Amino acid sequence: MPKQVDHDERRRQIGDAVCRVIAARGLDAVSLRHVAAEADVSMGRVQHYFATKDEMLMFAFELISERVAARLGAVHSDDPRTYLRAILFELLPLSPAARVEAPVLAAFLAQAVVEPRLGEPLRQGNGEMVAWLAGMISAVRPGGDPERDAMGLLAFVDGLMLQVLIGQVSSSAAEELVDHQLGLVLTR
Amino acid sequence: MPKQVDHDERRRQIGDAVCRVIAARGLDAVSLRHVAAEADVSMGRVQHYFATKDEMLMFAFELISERVAARLGAVHSDDPRTYLRAILFELLPLSPAARVEAPVLAAFLAQAVVEPRLGEPLRQGNGEMVAWLAGMISAVRPGGDPERDAMGLLAFVDGLMLQVLIGQVSSSAAEELVDHQLGLVLTR
């Protein structure tokens, strides 16, 4: 056999290229040839690691999902309100990492509208997010309907993410909007 | 010449088919052949009315934009708060008409992230919407920062629209969320 390669690492490199193509030109610009060119590898290599284009796209989706999850997991704070605020900020395209990942998420989000196979994991992730947000909201402001407030907060940041991505809202304005919204929600 | 046909009407029929394809299978499923089949006309006819695929897509975008605008324009109320609420509801996929148009809007919205030519008219429409919302907010609750509240409200309903589209939030839950958010924003 040829030299043993790190299979997962190679898949990650290609998945990375997929995400870059999506971020730059959208989901429908993803083709085996474009991805291969973006990753600077042969098309045969791409096919070697992914049996079908669909499998490749699904992997890319899991990849950015994990990355967003990792970024969220890296956030810490003892104060629930600060914690909550930091998590919401992390969902917006404010940091360089988030600015790369957000367009990819947006593309998959739109695709999920017409592709149930994407909707399922997306709903699950959102569900976990809502549960976590509700917990934080409860910690800051007991009582009320934390579950509903959490869903509202999530819809708010999701919409805000898109507004920032299309250049409708600046980063700084987005931050202010989140702060204001947090004030509204957490003030009983 | 053959019988005089209503040029605009024909374009509208084809644009309609484009929207149906987008709603059912996404933007990247739009091809001249699919659209022709969906409209139940020949491909030659589609080409006769649209010089390029791009022109066809742009027309479809303007078409649903006008339709949403028409739906919004049909909303009336003397009470600013009721008016505001009705408009926000109209932006969500609650009515049959909105349920058809929302997936199309979502697809164009995602595409706007990577295509500036879509972003521009989208930003303009959003800008007008924000101005109108701000006016209504001022009418209900003078003072504060109506412009900011309007942007927040718009981001909120946009995000909520997506959540409803991917099946994360039910229509009834969405209505409750909008009502609650309105309560938060309009209570000074």
Place this chain on the structure above:
DNA sequence: CGTATTGCAATGCGAACGCATCGTAAAACG
């Protein structure tokens, strides 16, 4: 009543697509 123009159907073309197949260099393994 020609006739010129319009509205379209049909066909063709080159490019790009996903995917299958084949060949092969190389190293892990018995």
Place this chain on the structure above:
DNA sequence: CGTTTTACGATGCGTTCGCATTGCAATACG
């Protein structure tokens, strides 16, 4: 040390794509 297995690169196939071209029936128009 041979053999087998792995990791590709290369090539080809059938399909679909956007778009250009061509042909023609139909009718508004002078």
